Amino acid sequence: MKSKIIDLGQTVYELCMKDPEIADILAELGFWDITKHGMLGTAGRFMTIPKGARMKDIQIDDIKAAFARRGYQVKEGLS
Amino acid sequence: MSEEINNREYRQKIIKELIGQLHQGKSVDEVKQRFAEAFEGVSAEEISQAEQALIADGLPVTEVQRLCDVHAAVFKGSIENIHRPADPAQIVGHPAHTLKRENRALEKQIEAVTAALEQSDVQGLKQSIDKLWEIDRHYLKKENLLFPYLEQYGITAPPKVMWGVDDEVRAALKEIKGDLAGGELSGSKEKINEVLHKIGEMIFKEENILLPMLIENLTADEWKRIAEESGELGYCLIDEVPEWKPAVQEEKGCQLPSACKRAHRGKDRGGSAQRRKGPRGFLDQNGGKVRLYPVLCRPGPQWRIPGSAGSDPERRPHTGTDGGKETGFGIKHLYIEG
Numbered sequence: 001m002k003s004k005i006i007d008l009g010q011t012v013y014e015l016c017m018k019d020p021e022i023a024d025i026l027a028e029l030g031f032w033d034i035t036k037h038g039m040l041g042t043a044g045r046f047m048t049i050p051k052g053a054r055m056k057d058i059q060i061d062d063i064k065a066a067f068a069r070r071g072y073q074v075k076e077g078l079s
Numbered sequence: 080m081s082e083e084i085n086n087r088e089y090r091q092k093i094i095k096e097l098i099g100q101l102h103q104g105k106s107v108d109e110v111k112q113r114f115a116e117a118f119e120g121v122s123a124e125e126i127s128q129a130e131q132a133l134i135a136d137g138l139p140v141t142e143v144q145r146l147c148d149v150h151a152a153v154f155k156g157s158i159e160n161i162h163r164p165a166d167p168a169q170i171v172g173h174p175a176h177t178l179k180r181e182n183r184a185l186e187k188q189i190e191a192v193t194a195a196l197e198q199s200d201v202q203g204l205k206q207s208i209d210k211l212w213e214i215d216r217h218y219l220k221k222e223n224l225l226f227p228y229l230e231q232y233g234i235t236a237p238p239k240v241m242w243g244v245d246d247e248v249r250a251a252l253k254e255i256k257g258d259l260a261g262g263e264l265s266g267s268k269e270k271i272n273e274v275l276h277k278i279g280e281m282i283f284k285e286e287n288i289l290l291p292m293l294i295e296n297l298t299a300d301e302w303k304r305i306a307e308e309s310g311e312l313g314y315c316l317i318d319e320v321p322e323w324k325p326a327v328q329e330e331k332g333c334q335l336p337s338a339c340k341r342a343h344r345g346k347d348r349g350g351s352a353q354r355r356k357g358p359r360g361f362l363d364q365n366g367g368k369v370r371l372y373p374v375l376c377r378p379g380p381q382w383r384i385p386g387s388a389g390s391d392p393e394r395r396p397h398t399g400t401d402g403g404k405e406t407g408f409g410i411k412h413l414y415i416e417g
Contacts, residue, residue: 055284
């Protein structure tokens with residue numbers, strides 16, 4: 001089975017464009033705003049998962065676990 | 080040193096050559112390549128100096144104008160790359176810097192509220208929450224000076240979402256003030272913590288999403304206008320902001336000496352300053368009781384009427400529109416308290 005990779009250094013926009021399922025997972029984790037119409041292509045270009053986690057006070061480990069459960073591999077990015 | 084001089088002379092020679100070619104009828108595109116090659120990695124400043132030297136030597140201003148087209152065509156992208164201030168938010172007086180200054184002051188005020196809350200100091204809490212209300216001015220500037228530009232650039236969702244949260248903060252602060260006036264503290268604790276959290280999150284969004292978005296899109300003259308109008312709307316928890324004087328050349332997006340600017344006067348360059356119009360300032364009316372803020376904008380942000388409830392920006396009515404036939408923009412009026 002091909003494992004999917006989440007690069008934490010990429011913007012949310014880049015990640016979700018490649019794989020729309022990521023948007024659903026992020027919304028479930030509490031990142032509501034990026035699911036709003038028009039946000040992904042605008043605010044999403046400046047947002048990374050680590051930044052969003054800091055902002056929303058969501059534990060990065062919880063995020064990693066949620067992605068792992070869906071078969072994703074999390075790759076540490078530069079930011 | 081002599082190599083520098085040689086290079087300078089070489090570049091002046093190239094410029095003369097290119098002007099000659101333009102004169103002979105070559106198009107901007109044709110000379111663009113040569114220009115780019117010769118001036119790759121060279122600062123726009125040096126190019127300006129080269130042009131200035133030529134003008135001093137007697138180059139007609141009209142020729143300089145033609146060069147401006149090439150210059151702009153070649154450097155539209157790279158002027159920003161070469162000359163982008165390290166970070167506009169570090170320039171004192173720049174609206175981005177002011178926004179951050181106000182945020183730092185807001186963070187201090189949040190600490191003051193938290194401290195009063197922890198000590199169950201009702202008086203202290205009343206005072207610190209009252210002071211925190213200056214955030215209204217901070218949000219007002221953001222909504223009326225910054226958002227219209229984003230909307231013009233087609234970035235419509237983030238302003239709407241942020242404005243919604245701004246209104247939630249305002250509503251919450253009003254409610255808390257009401258509770259505290261009645262001496263009520265116990266029920267307010269959770270509300271206070273929630274609003275402080277929202278404000279903190281908004282500060283993060285402003286500095287990590289809003290500012291980078293604006294910095295990416297706005298021109299220097301647009302920022303300048305925002306700086307001027309910010310002064311009129313007032314500041315939040317900070318003292319006077321020194322006047323910011325961007326280099327005039329930067330405003331045109333083309334670093335040309337004053338002779339060129341004279342040549343351009345009266346001619347519509349059709350550049351960014353023309354295309355992107357922003358808010359214009361405000362009028363005083365009714366002896367200052369009600370202020371009208373005419374702003375140019377495309378269908379976009381709805382304007383706030385004092386006392387109007389609701390955090391849904393969609394529901395707020397327009398308070399009046401003007402023809403705006405020339406530019407195709409409408410003028411909407413904003414009423415604010417005060």
